[in-house]
Amino acid sequence: MNFTLTEEQILFKREVIRFAKKEIVPRVREHDLKAEFDFESWRKLGEFGLLGLHFPEEFGGSGADVVTSVLAGEALGEAGVDGGLTLSLGAHTYLCADTIYSHGNDEQKKKYVPKLASGEWIGCMGLTEPGAGSDVASLKLKAERKDDGWLLNGTKMFITNGSIADVAVIYGKTSPEGGHAGISAFLVEKGTEGFSVSRNLHKMGVRTSPTSELIFEDCWIPKENLLGFEGGGFLMALQTVEWDRSALVAPFVGSMQYLIEKSARYATERRQFGRPISAFQATKHKLADMKIFMEAARSLVYRIAWAKDQGRPLNHLEAAVAKLFVGDWSLKPVNDAMLLHGGYGYTHEYDVERVFRDGRLAPIGGGTSDIQKTIISRMM
């Protein structure tokens, strides 16, 4: 075993933190309170190369490995970037662009991936529906062959980046009776007739990331927009799980480090009963619990990333363990950070409540904790 990061990875992470603190974090509070996507930060993320880090250079990336991609996500959280922006990045880069890169034909890859990697275009992925989430087989969005193309009818729900995306990877049923094998993936561009955003959802946290309901009403797309092969959609969706359990949860791990540093500073400055609150055991124990959670979570997330770098098929059991732990066990230490900050922690001024709200998504998004427990108990 060897858990040491390379010198290059350490320096890269440090550089991402420096960049994010200077270029992105100063605008986080404003956009969070307005619940607005920060296009300026997005542009800067693209310029820095963080929107397509792992793609080869010919597709606008840097050819980074998965561990490095995870470190980038962790660094953004550690710097204090909000969970909304990192969620948008995750949905854009890993759920949309990577699916196109991994399963698209040459034309599709050339057309979309460089634009997505640079941030010129924004991507999203539409799998969940009002009546289908983790139970993928019960998807209702219908895709029928028509006029040398496909006719899409249905609704997608909880789609990150839905209202701002230039291109969407949309999963639908090409064979209603086919179960998992009847699911296919399609590329749908903004402005396509019959494709519209019905509304953006108001959320407790990750507010800078638009979450939308998408409507497809007799939305016709050419046959070239089928991604991969007909019936191959379920496997594509499944493969995004690796990213869901590593790069997408990495910012949560980084956020905990952000809270640790913030809490340690606050506990040293804040005085009560004639001494800094850091002198009280209860304060120290809260700080320690944050650190324990963070290191435990980091171990699990790195493991998934490392396994993907080795080209191993996804171990669903290990992935579910990581997702369940980060999701469920993060709630207490985040709550502790808020308690430690007392009344100030409840205000927008200290940013702790923003992390608290953002972090509440961890046990919900990308498969709830109950789904993870179902997977673990089936496979253990």
Next chain:
Amino acid sequence: MNFELTNAQKDFTKAVSECFSGMETGGLTNMENLDAEALEKETRRWYARMGEAGFFEKDAESEAVGYVGRCAAMMETASHSLSLGMALQTTRMFASMLEKFGSDAMRELWLDKLHRGEVIAALALYDDEEQPVRAEKTEAGYVLSGKKPFAVNAPHADVFLVSALLDDKPAAFLMKPDDEGFSRSGRIATMGLRGLSLGGITLENAALDENRRFPGYDAEIFTMLASLYDLGLSAAGAGACRQAVRLAKAHAESRRRSGKPVGKQQEVRFRLAEMFTLMQTAEWLVYRAAWMAQTRDSEAWTMIQAAKVFASENLEIVASGAMQIMAGKGFLSGSGAESLYRDAKALGIVGTSSENGRMRIADDLLERYGE
């Protein structure tokens, strides 16, 4: 980065694992019902077996195994018996101290026997509040007096490392049960870890030659020794979690209610999933802490405390989960779950307690990030 054990680490763990081949989960539970004499005999039998497997092997000869490999082997051992794991760990720590900080004479006399598993050792570090052990320099050597109320293996150990204050500075001495002025208690009755021989020692003007003092021992080494002991305990905790998960899973698969295994009930499945998650998380945290200690990372001691707190506290949760899933059967003595439930309580207490561990972690964080 590499999350796989190296070949040397795999071989080492396999050799240790093979010592338990054919044994049922929790098969060593019977050790806790043995009287003192029988327990010593059984412990020595296991020492010999583990000695053959290389468990006590010199650190210098097993560099490729390192702390990571040792933790892997400890997890395997504790997955069968937490008591045995702790007994073995204590002797291994003693051997390590001797290798690194003992005198040539000490090494010559004890090391080979320790490596072969022929000797049981104890670390007498924890002092009595009223009568801490103090050493005085004399012309012939040293005289030690005081009490150590709790020391693993003390009732049947062949050799002891006894810490003492010498001119108000930490010092350590090698002692034997037949040393003049040395006496020890029998086994102390405990809630759990009954397969472990725990006892105390009393020193009354115990006179020792100059060559009985560990020459390199100081406060820094004491901290290192305590931390590495905590690392071993955290690995033991993660290993014991495996035992709890195995017991609960086996029961959930075999026990039928309402025409189906209880493991089909969602409540049981979800509880198993949580136990499994905590077990795996503890394992990886322990491995990372071990790696950081092995590579002398500046955060290593903090990580060891994090691993110790996490593994010990979650062992309690996992052991409790096993008993709940096994219900009435788990509550019966001899079920494995019942003794594990009692054993689990000890890990948050022995070594650095969870409370002290958290304080150390926080002190480190405040030093790094507090202003």
